[in-house]
Amino acid sequence: MTAEEAKRQLRGLLGPEFSEEEIAALLREEPGLGEGLEGFAARWRSLRREVPSLPADFTVRVMDRLEAPGLWERFRARWLSVPRLAAAGALAAGLAGVLYLGYFREPVLGPPLSVREAAGPEGQKVYFVRFALRQPGAKQVAVAGDFNQWNPAALAPVAEGEGLFTVEVPLTEGTYSYAFVVDGKRWVADPSADRWVDDGFGQRNSVINL
Amino acid sequence: MNRKQSPSQDPDLEALRRCRQGDRRAFAEIVDRHKQGVFRLVYRWLGQKERAEELAQEVFLKAYRELERFRGDAKFSTWIYQIALNACRDDWRSRRRRPEARIEPDFLNAQPAPEASAESGLIAESEAETLRRALDGLPQIYREALLLRYFGDLSYEEMAERSGEGISNLKMRVARGLAQLRKRLERQP
Numbered sequence: 136m137t138a139e140e141a142k143r144q145l146r147g148l149l150g151p152e153f154s155e156e157e158i159a160a161l162l163r164e165e166p167g168l169g170e171g172l173e174g175f176a177a178r179w180r181s182l183r184r185e186v187p188s189l190p191a192d193f194t195v196r197v198m199d200r201l202e203a204p205g206l207w208e209r210f211r212a213r214w215l216s217v218p219r220l221a222a223a224g225a226l227a228a229g230l231a232g233v234l235y236l237g238y239f240r241e242p243v244l245g246p247p248l249s250v251r252e253a254a255g256p257e258g259q260k261v262y263f264v265r266f267a268l269r270q271p272g273a274k275q276v277a278v279a280g281d282f283n284q285w286n287p288a289a290l291a292p293v294a295e296g297e298g299l300f301t302v303e304v305p306l307t308e309g310t311y312s313y314a315f316v317v318d319g320k321r322w323v324a325d326p327s328a329d330r331w332v333d334d335g336f337g338q339r340n341s342v343i344n345l
Numbered sequence: 346m347n348r349k350q351s352p353s354q355d356p357d358l359e360a361l362r363r364c365r366q367g368d369r370r371a372f373a374e375i376v377d378r379h380k381q382g383v384f385r386l387v388y389r390w391l392g393q394k395e396r397a398e399e400l401a402q403e404v405f406l407k408a409y410r411e412l413e414r415f416r417g418d419a420k421f422s423t424w425i426y427q428i429a430l431n432a433c434r435d436d437w438r439s440r441r442r443r444p445e446a447r448i449e450p451d452f453l454n455a456q457p458a459p460e461a462s463a464e465s466g467l468i469a470e471s472e473a474e475t476l477r478r479a480l481d482g483l484p485q486i487y488r489e490a491l492l493l494r495y496f497g498d499l500s501y502e503e504m505a506e507r508s509g510e511g512i513s514n515l516k517m518r519v520a521r522g523l524a525q526l527r528k529r530l531e532r533q534p
Binding site: 157 | 369372373376377380381384385388389392394398401402405406409472473476495496500501513516517519520523524526527530
């Protein structure tokens with residue numbers, strides 16, 4: 136390709152606004168710039184498609200959208216009235232309470248700890264302690280304490296007891312620490328216990344005095 | 346180099362002053378003045394009239410919402426073209442991520458010319474997409490110069506007036522931008 140041909144192609148791409156000097160300067164800067172430009176120039180021109188006319192009401196439509204309340208304004212007008220906010224607040228507080236009691240504060244309160252006293256074969260006192268835990272949704276509940284060397288003993292679910300699990304354990308006089316194990320993994324303190332002590336791992340054990 | 350405009354030099358500034366005082370009709374004047382240029386730019390990028398109209402409307406709505414950010418150290422038209430360019434790229438990028446949101450360019454729906462076929466229309470769109478991708482990868486100063494000159498149909502004088510840059514500087518940006526674009530296209534399949 137001759138230098139003249141390269142200039143002609145580059146001028147064809149860039150348009151008449153470019154002077155001879157500017158074209159020459161560009162070719163000095165990058166000598167191959169004008170070569171093989173036909174294909175690229177055709178591709179580039181194909182993007183400059185003819186533009187359809189805008190509808191006459193374009194400005195009116197923009198202004199209508201400007202005047203129309205936005206999503207936030209519509210939400211605020213519709214939902215953020217004082218009675219709705221009060222109702223939503225009460226609902227949220229109720230929900231938070233349920234969550235706290237049902238999950239974080241576990242367990243849900245069960246029946247009080249019941250103790251039945253009896254005489255042992257050698258005349259000593261035996262206390263039949265009925266451990267109980269209400270745990271709706273749990274598949275199994277066990278009790279573990281220093282009376283059974285912390286080996287969980289299963290509690291039986293009470294028929295129609297709404298998630299109530301119980302077991303009766305014979306114990307002799309003394310003070311015992313214990314906790315429930317829900318579904319084999321979650322340790323839960325007994326809300327019906329006399330008192331609670333820290334288990335040293337950030338949780339609480341329940342304590343019973345007999 | 347940017348330069349501050351005074352209201353007497355730029356009719357947009359006077360309209361903006363009224364707009365900031367709560368006169369919404371002043372914004373309608375601004376829309377009237379720039380709608381054709383914004384639409385041209387957006388349409389040539391998207392190739393589909395309905396979506397281009399919608400996006401052009403969104404450009405003006407965004408400009409209105411962000412009027413406080415316009416400092417007046419460039420022409421208002423420069424600023425709104427910048428919003429339009431960003432809107433085009435954002436729209437294109439989000440559609441690339443969601444193939445189901447792709448739009449069909451007008452020429453795929455148009456009656457085919459005797460010498461054209463549906464296949465040639467698809468090839469043309471694939472070509473346009475390749476060019477958009479190559480443009481998107483250019484350095485900002487080249488990309489903007491090319492889009493304003495060739496998609497926005499601005500003359501070099503208009504570009505210089507709006508940006509405050511010199512004409513020969515802008516010409517060099519366009520020439521170098523085209524050279525880089527060509528190289529990028531040659532590297533692509």
